[in-house]
Amino acid sequence: MIDHVAVRSEVPLAPLTTYKVGGPARWFAEPHDLEELRSILELAPSNTDVTVLGRGSNIVVSDRGIDGLVLRLGGAFGAVDTTGADRVVAGAGAALPKVARAAASAGRAGLEFYVGIPGSVGGAVAMNAGGHGSDTAAVLEEAVVVDLRTGALSKREVESLGLSYRSSNLTASEVVVQATFATSSGDPEVLEERLREITRWRKEFQPGGTLNAGSVFKNPDSEAAGAIIDRCGLKGMSVGPVNVSDVHANFLVASHDATAADIHAFVFEIQSKVFELTHITLEPEIRFLGSFDGSGDEQ
Numbered sequence: 001m002i003d004h005v006a007v008r009s010e011v012p013l014a015p016l017t018t019y020k021v022g023g024p025a026r027w028f029a030e031p032h033d034l035e036e037l038r039s040i041l042e043l044a045p046s047n048t049d050v051t052v053l054g055r056g057s058n059i060v061v062s063d064r065g066i067d068g069l070v071l072r073l074g075g076a077f078g079a080v081d082t083t084g085a086d087r088v089v090a091g092a093g094a095a096l097p098k099v100a101r102a103a104a105s106a107g108r109a110g111l112e113f114y115v116g117i118p119g120s121v122g123g124a125v126a127m128n129a130g131g132h133g134s135d136t137a138a139v140l141e142e143a144v145v146v147d148l149r150t151g152a153l154s155k156r157e158v159e160s161l162g163l164s165y166r167s168s169n170l171t172a173s174e175v176v177v178q179a180t181f182a183t184s185s186g187d188p189e190v191l192e193e194r195l196r197e198i199t200r201w202r203k204e205f206q207p208g209g210t211l212n213a214g215s216v217f218k219n220p221d222s223e224a225a226g227a228i229i230d231r232c233g234l235k236g237m238s239v240g241p242v243n244v245s246d247v248h249a250n251f252l253v254a255s256h257d258a259t260a261a262d263i264h265a266f267v268f269e270i271q272s273k274v275f276e277l278t279h280i281t282l283e284p285e286i287r288f289l290g291s292f293d294g295s296g297d298e299q
């Protein structure tokens, strides 16, 4: 125990990710508020590697797990405040669909696109999550960021976060704890209909109910990654327990017996086949956490 916050060892991470693969965290804690987060950071040995997990919807955790402290923001970090006149303030642990629904029912417009993205607010800032014609950069006003090495807290205006297509300039030693979104007024009924429309679109065009982490590759400027993979004749291709979705070729779907190594190998196999056929190098959008053999985009 660190103060009243439990730091547990060898905690399985697979259930905390959408691919449901990967090994344990050497150390794991779920601080419920800023005070608990700071207690953990103050008392952890200074050379501890710290990894922040959101809702695990854009990552693959190594089968060997993560050798360090893994933090997941719980409790009060899941709060969403829609009472501000033109703002929505959300804790970084809040699920994006919850933010979208809370904003819509309070008549705050602009965050509807989050309803189809199964990540957290912190993950959305780190990845500049987006879709349906918007992204986090377009709606975020500022984020509160804690330096994992010093515990120092800073308010970062959106311009200082370097948000670009599915990336930010946040470093591995920075954790977003809160975000403020600028919104406009809207009719809750109209906004809720927009949520239903987005949800219907997702059901039709994405492989719902499967093990995946959304789009695996970033879209190059020229064309959507899924269209390129499809054009290469790879839609439906499988190697062992991982396959290219028949519904959306940029979704690589795992079966229940897949390992992180299977997914990692398949991602780079697709990348290399696409390169052979088109000379386009698809860059992974998903992040590999922990150590993987061979080439890869590891953190």
Ligand SMILES: Cc1cc2nc3c(=O)[nH]c(=O)nc-3n(C[C@H](O)[C@H](O)[C@H](O)COP(=O)(O)OP(=O)(O)OC[C@H]3O[C@@H](n4cnc5c(N)ncnc54)[C@H](O)[C@@H]3O)c2cc1C
Residues within 6 Å of the ligand: 018, 051, 052, 053, 054, 055, 056, 057, 058, 059, 073, 092, 093, 116, 117, 118, 119, 120, 121, 122, 123, 124, 125, 126, 127, 128, 129, 130, 131, 166, 170, 174, 175, 176, 177, 206, 212, 213, 214, 215, 287
């Ligand atoms: C079915 C499906 C559909 C998807 N559709 C979309 C889509 O339309 N658009 C889109 O952009 N993405 C989409 N995604 C991907 C994913 O949901 C987003 O990238 C999301 O923003 C990731 O958030 P997360 O909380 O799950 O982050 P995680 O996957 O847990 O982590 C991703 C990265 O963010 C970092 N991170 C997480 N929380 C914090 C924090 N508090 N502070 C600092 N860094 C943090 C992690 O360290 C990691 O590097 C989809 C995924 C799935 C499974």
